[in-house]
Amino acid sequence: MSDTQEHQAGQDAARPQRTIKSFVMRAGRMTEGQQRGLEQGWPKYGLALEDGLRDFDQVFGRQAPRTFEIGFGMGHSTLEMAAAAPEQDFIGVEVHKPGVGALLSGMQAQGLTNIRVYSCDALEVLRHCVADASLDRVLLFFPDPWHKKRHHKRRIVQPAFAELVRQKLKIGGVLHMATDWEPYAEHMLEVMQVAPGYRNLAQDGRFVPRPDDRPMTKFERRGERLGHGVWDLLFQRID
Numbered sequence: 333m334s335d336t337q338e339h340q341a342g343q344d345a346a347r348p349q350r351t352i353k354s355f356v357m358r359a360g361r362m363t364e365g366q367q368r369g370l371e372q373g374w375p376k377y378g379l380a381l382e383d384g385l386r387d388f389d390q391v392f393g394r395q396a397p398r399t400f401e402i403g404f405g406m407g408h409s410t411l412e413m414a415a416a417a418p419e420q421d422f423i424g425v426e427v428h429k430p431g432v433g434a435l436l437s438g439m440q441a442q443g444l445t446n447i448r449v450y451s452c453d454a455l456e457v458l459r460h461c462v463a464d465a466s467l468d469r470v471l472l473f474f475p476d477p478w479h480k481k482r483h484h485k486r487r488i489v490q491p492a493f494a495e496l497v498r499q500k501l502k503i504g505g506v507l508h509m510a511t512d513w514e515p516y517a518e519h520m521l522e523v524m525q526v527a528p529g530y531r532n533l534a535q536d537g538r539f540v541p542r543p544d545d546r547p548m549t550k551f552e553r554r555g556e557r558l559g560h561g562v563w564d565l566l567f568q569r570i571d
Contacts, residue, residue: 361430362429362430362433363430363433365433365434365437366429366430366433366434366437367433368433368437369433369434369435369436369437369438369439369440370429370432370433370436370437372436372440373433373436373437373439373440373449374432374436374449377436377439377445377447377448377449378432378436378448378449378450378451379391379423379448379449379450379461380450381450381452381453381456381457381460381461383461384460384461385460385461385462385463386461386462386463387463388421388423388448388462388466391448392421392446392448394421396419396420396421396446397419397420397421397468397469398420398421398422398423398466398467398468398469399413399420399421399422399423399467399468399469399470399471400422400423400425400454400458400462400467400469400470400471400500401422401423401424401425401470401471401472401473402425402454402470402471402472402475402488403425403426403427403454403472403473403475404424404425404426404431404435405426405431405474406430406431406434406435407424407426407431407432407434407435407438408438408547408549409473409546409547409549410422410424410435410447411435411438411439411442411444411447412547413545413546413547414439414444414446414447415442415444416545417446417545418444418446420446420468421446421447421448422446422447422448423447423448423449423450423457423462424447424448424449424450425449425450425451425452425453425454425457426449426450426451427451427452427453429451432449432451435447435449436449455488455493455496458496458497458500459496462500463500464499464500465499465500465501465502465503466500466502467500467501467502467505468501468502468505468506469501469505469506469507469508470497470500470501470505470506470507470508471508471509471546472488472489472507472508472509472510473508473509473510473546474510474511474512474549475487475488475489475509475511475516476488477511477513477515477516487516487519489509489516489519489520489523489524490523491523491526491527493523494507494523494524494527494530495527495528498527498528498529498530498569501569502569503569503570503571504568504569504570505568505569506533506566506567506568506569507524507530507565507566507567507568507569508543508546508564508565508566509564509565509567510542510546510562510563510564510565511562511563512551512552512555512560512561512562512563514561514563517539517563517565520563520565521538521539521565524565524567527567528571529569529570529571530567530568530569530570531567531568531570532565532566532567533566533567533568534565534566539563539564539565540564540565540566541564542562542564543564543566546564
């Protein structure tokens with residue numbers, strides 16, 4: 333190998349590898365209500381990745397069953413779940429600011445205090461801010477299916493994701509996923525069936541009926557009228 337080749341190889345080895353993201357940062361325009369929700373709600377309910385590992389008992393001021401939601405969109409389901417279960421705590425993560433503002437606005441309108449919010453990559457939050465064996469549930473509802481085959485590597489549900497979530501769930505804790513794209517549902521099932529330390533809670537070993545505690549979205553209702561399916565998966569940490 334020439335000196336030039338050795339120098340190039342050394343540069344390649346030293347260069348940090350770009351992490352493949354499962355989401356795309358979209359430039360979203362915020363409404364006045366969303367902006368107001370962000371300005372008023374973030375100081376009270378917003379959390380920062382840079383703060384590192386958190387004691388969520390201290391953050392919420394109590395011990396309670398704890399749910400971690402990846403990608404809450406505009407926050408409608410999060411608000412509905414938190415309002416229906418005031419005895420539980422919810423940690424929601426969303427990269428898009430309009431959704432964060434909408435959730436914070438809804439929290440204040442409804443007087444909800446059992447939600448805390450991150451606005452960044454959810455996997456980074458799990459890695460750096462959440463203690464092992466501390467979550468009762470992890471929710472992943474309608475993630476981007478990345479339809480094209482060349483984009484499948486961007487899908488969030490991969491073996492490394494399954495292992496990271498398993499570490500953060502308590503024994504007996506549950507990963508709940510839902511998608512309206514059947515090929516992605518099959519992909520999720522394929523990944524989770526071979527992931528160590530989990531048990532599929534579906535009676536037929538595949539998918540479960542929609543659990544009552546997962547709110548039905550307006551898009552899901554419309555899809556149901558059009559004959560479109562939704563697939564729910566529940567996998568429990570057993571080890």
